[in-house]
Amino acid sequence: MAYIEMSQVAKTFAASGGSLREVLSDVSLSIGRGEFVSILGTMGCGKSTLLKILAGLIAPDAGQVTIDREVVRGVRPSAAIVFQNYSLLPWFSALENVRLAVGAAFPDWPRDRQRQQAVRHLESVGLGHAIDRRPGQLSGGMRQRVAIARAFAIEPELLFLDEPFGALDALTRDSLQQELARLCSVAGRPITTVMITNSVEEALLLSDRILPMTAGPRATLGAPVAVELAKPRSASELLHDDHAAGVRAHVIATLTEDLARSRSITRSGLQQAGQVRLTASAKAPASLAEAERRRKANGPAVNTTLAAEGEG
Amino acid sequence: MKRAVNAVLPATGVLLALIFWWAVSTMVKDLPSPLKTWEESKVYILKPLEKRGEMDQGIALLAYYSLMRVARGFLLGIAIGTPLGFLLGMSKTLTRVFDPIMQVLRPISPLAWLPLGLIIFQKSEPAALFAIAICSMWPTVINTMAGVRAIPQDYWNVAKVLRLSPFTTFAKVVVPATLPYMFTGFRLSLGIAWLVIVASEMLTGTPGVGGFLWQEYNSLIYAHILLAILTIGVVGFVLDRLMGLAEARLRAI
Numbered sequence: 001m002a003y004i005e006m007s008q009v010a011k012t013f014a015a016s017g018g019s020l021r022e023v024l025s026d027v028s029l030s031i032g033r034g035e036f037v038s039i040l041g042t043m044g045c046g047k048s049t050l051l052k053i054l055a056g057l058i059a060p061d062a063g064q065v066t067i068d069r070e071v072v073r074g075v076r077p078s079a080a081i082v083f084q085n086y087s088l089l090p091w092f093s094a095l096e097n098v099r100l101a102v103g104a105a106f107p108d109w110p111r112d113r114q115r116q117q118a119v120r121h122l123e124s125v126g127l128g129h130a131i132d133r134r135p136g137q138l139s140g141g142m143r144q145r146v147a148i149a150r151a152f153a154i155e156p157e158l159l160f161l162d163e164p165f166g167a168l169d170a171l172t173r174d175s176l177q178q179e180l181a182r183l184c185s186v187a188g189r190p191i192t193t194v195m196i197t198n199s200v201e202e203a204l205l206l207s208d209r210i211l212p213m214t215a216g217p218r219a220t221l222g223a224p225v226a227v228e229l230a231k232p233r234s235a236s237e238l239l240h241d242d243h244a245a246g247v248r249a250h251v252i253a254t255l256t257e258d259l260a261r262s263r264s265i266t267r268s269g270l271q272q273a274g275q276v277r278l279t280a281s282a283k284a285p286a287s288l289a290e291a292e293r294r295r296k297a298n299g300p301a302v303n304t305t306l307a308a309e310g311e312g
Numbered sequence: 313m314k315r316a317v318n319a320v321l322p323a324t325g326v327l328l329a330l331i332f333w334w335a336v337s338t339m340v341k342d343l344p345s346p347l348k349t350w351e352e353s354k355v356y357i358l359k360p361l362e363k364r365g366e367m368d369q370g371i372a373l374l375a376y377y378s379l380m381r382v383a384r385g386f387l388l389g390i391a392i393g394t395p396l397g398f399l400l401g402m403s404k405t406l407t408r409v410f411d412p413i414m415q416v417l418r419p420i421s422p423l424a425w426l427p428l429g430l431i432i433f434q435k436s437e438p439a440a441l442f443a444i445a446i447c448s449m450w451p452t453v454i455n456t457m458a459g460v461r462a463i464p465q466d467y468w469n470v471a472k473v474l475r476l477s478p479f480t481t482f483a484k485v486v487v488p489a490t491l492p493y494m495f496t497g498f499r500l501s502l503g504i505a506w507l508v509i510v511a512s513e514m515l516t517g518t519p520g521v522g523g524f525l526w527q528e529y530n531s532l533i534y535a536h537i538l539l540a541i542l543t544i545g546v547v548g549f550v551l552d553r554l555m556g557l558a559e560a561r562l563r564a565i
Contacts, residue, residue: 055473057469057472057473074472075472075473075475077475079473080473081469081473083466083469085466087466087467087469087470087473088470089467089470089484089485089488091488091489092484100474100476100480100484101474103480104474104475104476104477104480105474105475154474
């Protein structure tokens with residue numbers, strides 16, 4: 001039995017006007033200990049709901065989740081969650097925000113040690129100079145760094161990331177992605193990570209496996225794709241790599257096919273859009289010079305973001 | 313230039329009000345003119361801390377008595393109102409239990425509560441506090457409740473994710489998130505408490521601005537009534553400004 005097992009989970013929400021909206025139906029997945037898995041889908045496909053169910057923030061209507069053979073009924077002590085909107089408490093400084101988490105996770109530690117733990121983790125994300133600032137006095141990137149420090153400060157075995165870099169500008173996003181990969185690798189113990197994202201490149205950069213998610217309502221997961229590349233990876237390396245190109249093509253094809261099938265939009269238009277992307281990224285370059293030339297021609301098309309047809 | 317305009321405009325308003333007052337006083341026989349009011353009450357203003365008799369005291373002393381009474385009634389009111397607001401904010405069931413009672417009690421005038429207070433407590437001082445507390449607590453209850461309800465889901469999620477204990481959640485998340493709303497409630501409550509003080513002093517005849525007002529009315533010294541009215545207005549205004557400052561500081565966080 002895998003470390004995380006989700007079997008036949010369904011979730012329905014009451015939509016406006018009293019009607020019901022089935023967001024997830026019959027979703028199953030399994031994740032091994034120490035694995036980094038990305039769930040990739042368009043906006044509004046229900047992947048956030050899926051993550052909240054995995055993390056124990058909300059309960060499924062049907063099916064169940066087990067982690068380490070235990071049925072999930074609430075957030076586990078060994079789990080940390082990072083949200084897209086940082087979720088810091090604005091009346092506390094960066095240090096106090098992290099300390100609150102440390103204090104709750106390690107109530108038996110003396111106050112000094114709790115404080116040191118918080119400071120050390122803020123320093124490890126490069127915020128040693130800003131520990132006394134409040135979230136309102138920090139940039140978006142810095143706030144997300146605090147949130148990441150808070151997540152790692154409780155020394156989690158499980159990390160749930162809900163579009164952690166979605167609200168950041170491209171440059172900040174790149175550096176924070178690298179930071180996250182580094183923190184996972186230096187943790188010294190396996191951290192099982194589930195990340196929600198709508199960026200294929202982000203998923204390629206960080207994950208061992210990508211689970212494409214079909215568009216909701218009634219979302220389910222497509223066939224998983226393994227990313228068999230050595231870590232750490234770099235964005236430019238991924239652009240030229242054959243294996244990455246194959247994974248990218250597969251994932252995009254799964255998602256765009258599904259989009260065209262599940263929505264009553266003009267089919268040809270979508271397939272065209274899909275093909276344009278595929279030709280731009282799927283064909284592997286013949287040589288390094290060729291790749292360089294193509295990269296210049298294409299511009300910085302690093303983040304192949306699937307933001308189409310958002311439903312909020 | 314702008315500063316001069318800022319000073320002149322409010323002064324113009326005061327001047328117009330004084331002219332209006334004077335105009336009315338020429339038509340109404342018993343209403344003293346502004347000048348006569350000043351002549352007859354300057355001893356209260358120029359010697360604000362002098363005590364000549366139970367009611368015959370400097371205006372600052374009288375205002376002080378009233379303020380102390382308001383402070384006690386107001387503190388009692390928010391001491392009951394704040395926890396009640398938190399409870400109602402966190403429990404929909406409790407809200408449904410208490411909402412009808414609240415809606416009925418809220419519009420009752422202090423003049424109606426006072427006799428009930430006198431019956432229950434037999435003395436005027438606790439009856440006054442009772443009336444002030446029960447009339448002034450509602451804005452605190454309602455604003456605190458609204459504040460708790462307005463806490464974003466994000467903050468509740470933080471509490472869940474960090475697995476904070478109920479007490480820590482309350483102290484570190486719920487209270488700070490509600491504080492700005494609470495203070496708006498406190499400010500409105502203080503305003504009401506100050507309104508109620510006059511009525512309760514008039515009815516119970518205790519020394520203070522309201523008691524003074526009523527006694528001077530009975531003694532037919534109408535200038536002093538105007539003095540008392542102006543004092544009530546000025547003190548109320550200052551109180552509101554002070555609470556406003558405290559509130560602004562909180563919101564700046």
